[in-house]
Amino acid sequence: MKVVSLVGARPQFVKLAPIAHELARRGHEHTIIHTGQHYHPLLSQSFFDELQIPSPDMNLAAGSATPALQTGDMLARLDPVLAQTRPHWVLTYGDTTSTLAGTLAAAAQNLSIAHVEAGLRSFNRTMPEERNRVVADHLGDLLLAPTRAAMDNLAAEGLADRSVLCGDLMVDCLRAVMPSSGGASAELPCFLADSPDGYLLATVHRAATTDDPQRLSAVLAALAACPKPVWLLVHPRLAARCREFGIDPVGGSLRTADPLPYRTMVAALAAAAGLVTDSGGLQKEALVLGTPCSTLRAETEWPETLSDGWNVLVPDPRDLPAVVARTRPAGPPPSPFGDGHAAAAIVSQLANRGERPVLVSRPTRRSVTA
Structure with a gap:
């Protein structure tokens, strides 16, 4: 199975790490495209180094700009790359400008799109992140939801047949850096x-x-x-x-x-x-x-x-x-984000549907069930 991951910002690198490790463990072909949205070393390269993510196969070096200019620049740079790689799945992550550009570029070439962290809603369309995630979900073919609330949001928008509850990759990544004692495996600055x-x-x-x-x-x-x-x-x-x-x-x-x-x-x-x-x-x-x-x-x-x-x-x-200054809540916090095995669930979903032709007609998507 050939998978392309499109990432460009700190939270996407955190989500990418367990996916990259799981794809490698199962022997799938994985191409990582860094849009360059976050280019400060502490917000970009340090994550690849610390989390042992393979170096990006390419960096589009989009840099900073207004969302419209940034999206246009990324689209122009992504189009020939996706035309050459022709993956079974294009993975987009979260709700950044990189997510929007990756979704639009993949949809324009009728490539199958899986959206990681699907179904989130703030219900505030003035937020660019909200617009990005809505577009990613409605153009996506496989919607990988982190929580039950996200699944409910997708169902309310008529997207239940493409949605799967997989848990949150953030928990996978946190578990990887938290030893059994419960403390983080790093010293405080x-x-x-x-x-x-x-x-x-x-x-x-x-x-x-x-x-x-x-x-x-x-x-x-x-x-x-x-x-x-x-x-x-x-x-x-x-x-x-x-x-x-x-x-x-x-x-x-x-x-x-x-x-x-x-x-x-x-x-x-x-x-x-x-x-x-x-x-x-x-x-x-x-x-x-x-x-x-x-x-x-x-x-x-x-x-x-x-x-x-x-x-x-x-x-x-x-x-x-x-x-x-409020009093700390009593008792342990709730655990709504899954059991730390989201990457395994996501890669299984991709593999179960991966070896199929790219889409030729988006209105005739196959149903997706858990």
């Missing part, structure tokens, strides 16, 4: 030693947060007012916007650091008193690690994380200091 009474980790990168100077200033002021030290891991987009708007992201409780390699990030998140983020994937990781999360958004595509107050939505940044 030395700067966290300056917070003996506990600390909060924070990430801010979405356009809705960073591209509005008033919103960004309010978020940074709220982080500075938190009752514990806050270590903000500075994404390249955040750094660029702070320079552009003349905002200093330091003061009060707020400190800054570079993005952390994956294993170190897992260790830091597991040891943190809490997480503040506008990310999607980190909400899940925090829940699995038992770290309370406060999400700087009005909605989440991961409603499972809201159980028992493990994750609290904070649309108004002024509420953040009080929210992060």
